[in-house]
Amino acid sequence: IVFGNPAGMSFLDRAQVTAGGTYLNVNTDIKNAEYTPTLPGTGGSTSEGDMVPGTLIPFAFYAHPVNDQLAFGFGVYAPFGSKTEYEDSFAGRTFGTRTEVTVMSAQPTVSYRFNEQWAVGAGVSYNRVDGKLYRNAPAAPGVELDSRVEGDDEAWGYNLGVIYQPIPETTLGLTYRSKVSYTLEGDFRATAPDGSIASRPVDTPMGTVQVPLQDKASLDLTTPETVNFSITQQMSDNLKLMAGASWARWSRFDKILVEGENLGEITNEPQNYSNAWAFAVGGEYQLNPQLALRAGVTIDNTPTNDIDRSVRIPSDDRRIFSIGAGWSPTDDLTLDLAYSYLTERGTRIEQGGPTDPRGQFGADYKNEAHGFGAQLTYRF
Structure with a gap:
């Protein structure tokens, strides 16, 4: 609730804390990989496909109703992330060997319930991002x-939420999460095969000098604002159905541009993302007072396009199928378990060209992922 729609905190009757995580196991099938070097003897030859290491994504939330109207909450979670890491001999290593972006957020939240029908909520998020971009750069044959x-x-950043219950059995929710703009600052370095800092010749009024390929670097990154709509319908005492739609303004992500303090442009990779929609339906059945069963399906449309899609983020439209269960041995304690299977549409990646110093790479990608989630909730 703290993350999804903070207005919902004021509908809780007791304080509660939740902690857990999701483990992602991603599998990629790369076929028909071809690499043509511009400089002879550069680029790799394999495409094993184990490009996303297994990753655990933790989270923790706390919600505390003060009275029938007012509630406070706090959450720590990861709203955005991306990770690809190829083998050293990967055929497309001149375009990318490792890409990693991790965002962690801490969010204090407040909500207020006006009456039996309406409630609002708002949160302010402190966000920290870490990023890595690696590749092999051809320098000579x-x-x-x-x-x-x-x-x-x-x-x-911030988020806003509204909940409306026209009747007790029907709940409508609307949430807005703001964009967050970052300027990642750090270091760039290019090392030669012997481990030394590489250099390049630069013409100056005093003649040609060798400039070390090491510099302070920066990258502008904006994570998109999102709008989420949801509806929950209590069909009977035991059955509850849910549906939702989400819109993300990914068009803000137009390129990966890394600039050096002294070297100028280091990396400029077009992305040209488009705004994207996701749709989900699900249900929960209360089998008995202790056990609830859940299932859901999500259609998540990609913001990427066929022209600019790259080895760094080789994703396409997704379908996600989920099942889960919640077990409450007491009124104070609930253990939730979930499994999700994510499958992406097969996609083709084409990068570079005959005059590109990186060479030319093409391959067919097919991604799938298994997600295993668990959380423990305690009510005070």
């Missing part, structure tokens, strides 16, 4: 540099 950019930043 048979020579590749290990190019790495790392940076971090912190910024503030």
Whole structure:
């Protein structure tokens, strides 16, 4: 509730704390990989596909009703993240070997219930982002540099929520989460095969000098604002149905542009994301006072496009199928377990060209993921 729609906190009758996590196991099938180097002897030859390591995503939330109208809450969670890491001999390593973006948020929240029908909520989020961009940069025939950019930043955002219950059995929710703008600042370095800092020749009035490929670097990144609508319908004492729609303004993510303090443009990779919709339906059946069963389906449309899709984020439209259960051995304690299967539409990636110093890479990708979630809730 703290994350999804803070207005809902004022409908809770007791304080409660929830902690848990989701473990993601991602599998990628890469076929028909082809790499044509611009500089002979550069680029790799394999496409094993184990590009996303298993990842645990933790979270914790607390909600505290003060009275029948007012409630406070706090949450720590990861709203955005992306991670790809290829083997050293990956065929497309000149376009990317490792891409990692992690956002962690801490959010104090308040909600107020006006009457039996209406409630509002608001939260302020402190967000910290860490990013890594690695690739092998061709420098000469048979020579590749290990190019790495790392940076971090912190910024503030907010979210707003409204809940309307026209009748006790029907709940409508609307949530807005703001964009968050970051300027990741850190370091860039390119090392030669012997581990030394590489350099490049630069013409100056005093002649040609070798400039080390090491610099302070920065990257502007904006995570999108989102709007979420949900409806929950209590069909009977035991059955509850839910549906939702979410819109994200991903069009703010137009490129990955890394600029050096002295070296100028280091990386410029077009992304040209478009705004995207996701739709979900689900249900919960209270089998007995202790056990609730759940299931759901989500259609998550990709913001990427066929022209600019890259080895860094090789994703396409997703379908997610989920099942779960909640077990309450006492009125104060609930253990929730969930399993989700995510499958993406197969997609083709084409990058570079005959005149691109990185070479030319193409491959067919098919991604799927298994998510295992668990959380423990205690009510005071």
